[in-house]
Amino acid sequence: MKTRLLALFLGMLVSVSAGAKTPKIGVALANFDLNFVSILRTQMVGEIKTLKMDGQFVDAKGDVALQVQQVDDFINQGVDAIILNPVDTQGVQPMIKAAQSAGIPLVFVNRKPEVRLPANMAYVGSDSALGGEMQMEALAKKMNYRGNVAILMGALSNEEARERTRAVEAVIAKYKQMAVIEKQTARWQRNEAVDVVSGWLLNQRPIDAIAANNDEMAIGAIMALNQAKNSHILVAGIDGTPDGQQFVKNGKMTLTIFQDAKGQAIGAVKVAKALLDKQKVEELNWIPYQTITHDNYTEFAAANQP
Secondary structure: OHHHHHHHHHHHHHHHHHHOOOOEEEEEEOOOOOHHHHHHHHHHHHHHHHOOOEEEEEEOOOOHHHHHHHHHHHHHHOOOEEEEOOOOOOOOHHHHHHHHHHOOOEEEEOOOOOOOOOOOEEEEEOOHHHHHHHHHHHHHHHOOOOEEEEEEEOOOOOHHHHHHHHHHHHHHHHOOOEEEEEEEEOOOOHHHHHHHHHHHHHOOOOOOEEEEOOHHHHHHHHHHHHHOOOOOOEEEEEEOOHHHHHHHHOOOOOEEEEOOHHHHHHHHHHHHHHHHOOOOOOOEEEOOOEEEOOOOHHHHOOOOOO
């Protein structure tokens, strides 16, 4: 009898232990070196701990093939859910199919995949086109709706870069005394933006304002302008990173569009948890933008901190 009771007790312990398994989330990020992605990562680490889950983070270093392999590795390791910040928003089908075949929930964050998502998958982020529209409308107002605009684009493999750029161009097209005279990618990078804008200035392009797809490129543009001792060109960014906000504060950046990294990160983790709990979630979960200028930057001082 004692032996049977002991066996029953041990069996109950095993059952409780199995039922209390800690969910494991695999998080595949496009590039740890990107400022905004770094903030996303930090915020997700905190939220995963808050929800009593384990997280494993990997860096694709901007390499699509590497990211596909990383997602496959997560699946082979038996993670319970995957959060994906894609390198290429048009190259997501292999990862979608792999997760779908394995029955693993997949949540995209920050960069919207350019395909319709199947069941058990979702996107958490902001509307890229709306960000570009808000940026250019605010910048056009500062320009009194006249002048030449140069556009610094992010990596062209990203939906964000293409949609923000299209929206900027659409706003400019509304105003007869405005025109796009330069458009070039700096792949989200500060240093590359310095080189691109320095080239424009060297060629004496008649630029009145620069609309950058993100803050890092906007800061690079400002650095190039400083080197050329050119202070009349207005510069706008998108993201509202701590560095971007500092440049708005010191008057070097005309404005930036706040993209809520914390809201996206926490939202992605919560949606992943909801999918694990078999709850119904929306396919598209939008996190709103806000405009940051020198008049209101203090309201965002605590936001988007690493």
